[in-house]
Amino acid sequence: MSIVPSGPAAVPSTVAGAGVGPLLRGWREQRRVSQLELALRADSSARHISFIETGRSRPSEEMVLRLSEHLDVPVRERNALLLAAGYAPRYAETPFGDPSMEALREGMERLLQGYEPYPALVVDARYDVLAANRGIAMLLEGVPDRLLVPPLNAMRLTLHPEGLAPRIRNLRAWRDHLLAQMDRQIALRRSEPLRALYEEVAAFPVPDRDVAPDDEPLVPSAHFALPLRIEHEGRVLSFFSSISTFNTPMDVTVAELAIETFLPADPATGKYLHSLHA
Template sequence: MSIVPPGAAGSSSAPAESGVGPLLRGWREQRRVSQLELALRAGSSARHISFVETGRSRPSEEMVLRLAEHLDVPVRERNALLLAAGYAPHYPETPLDDPSMDALREGVERLIQGYEPYPALVVDATYDVLAANRGIAMLLEGVPDRLLAPPLNAMRLTLHPQALAPRIRNLRAWRDHLLAQMDRQIALRRSEPLRALYEEVAAYPVPDTDPEPAGGDEPLGSVPSFALPMRIEHEGRVLSFISSISTFNTPMDVTVAELAIETFLPADPATVKYLHTLLS
């Protein structure tokens, strides 16, 4: 699959409070950082931080960006802070189909294609799939066409009871892992679209117990315990994967900041052999 532009689902949903002060205070409290600690990190004073949060002082553009960096505020929300302080956004949001993104788009596509026969995909801030390789297409074989209509969403496809969920042999543990991952991102991003997605997929029905491995497969406990595997059935075989997520360091564009590349590393020799036989 080729990379496609993300939709507007990742748009900022910062609380509609007056001025930058309450927004900065909200981020500081969410990060559990005191005014003094933040002041020390940012080379300021606790008194100045207090004045900024209460609206008694208007921070400079540089100070807003510095505080946002030390509070690990997402790039999209840094623009919201600047707007609230009366400044222009600092970070552009360039569509992925813009010519200036050609190198990024082509590089990411080469990366996930080069990862074959193992599965890899690219998602945005709300897990809409922007690109995927043949390994992902293989896992999606047999999923009803109506669930494959764009925009594809990785969380829906994984947890929907008519998509991949019935094939995941350790669904309950894998579902808990995915929901915890989304919960951490909601806390970081304050994204209402992401929260809505979380509530949707968390409401999908879950079996009381996970299915047993198919006949002839190794028991779940024999999979290496260095990370939680996803154990998924494909054409009568149970494949085991360890998931890894990569993002871009120091992104200077909102679109780039919200891209994530997820790769699935085979967790046992049988999965390696099967994928190379099937897709090589």
């Protein structure tokens, strides 16, 4: 497994100099929550919420954090809201390679190694790969070196026509899943770098339809989730994926980390991976 540095931190999408009221209103409208509903959640009044949004009342630091919590505002943007309200940022943004993150990095390394022979990786908010195990390295065999120059990007590696895309049997279905996932993240984070990545990978060529032999259904009826079906050395491997994040993070970097793991979707895939590991 390897640890690779990510690129520069994403710039908060909240416009510097904008008042906190309009910004909070924007988050409330995006979440489709009425002033009354937000007031009930935050133990306030619709009148007070209205005054905050119109600038007639300056919210306390505690109120900004409480409203951010009930509007599910990302940690990075909570800092921006605090600044707009005239308060200091509450959440640090520690670089992933900082010495203070050593315990976190070591814990992730043990987790990824313990998951072998199954693939697993850690990505940041832009899907740049920060760590990966040997299962991921196995899937990347044959990918051109120029696509493997750090920082590696999981979305670009997967959907690029010279990356994993030619080996993914259900590319259209898997691509639709990944683009929908990115679209949800863009709506949540309002991230311009993520939007740029979305537009880049969405423009990659894609076949008119997924093709598979008659005896190899793309999505077997027994599957309860969309599998990733990918070729490796003449075999078709099938995986389910899951994503884990940290509960109640107190650091922007940690809040934006995600651990993606791939579990064999059929006995043949599991048996093959264990044979390679042995």
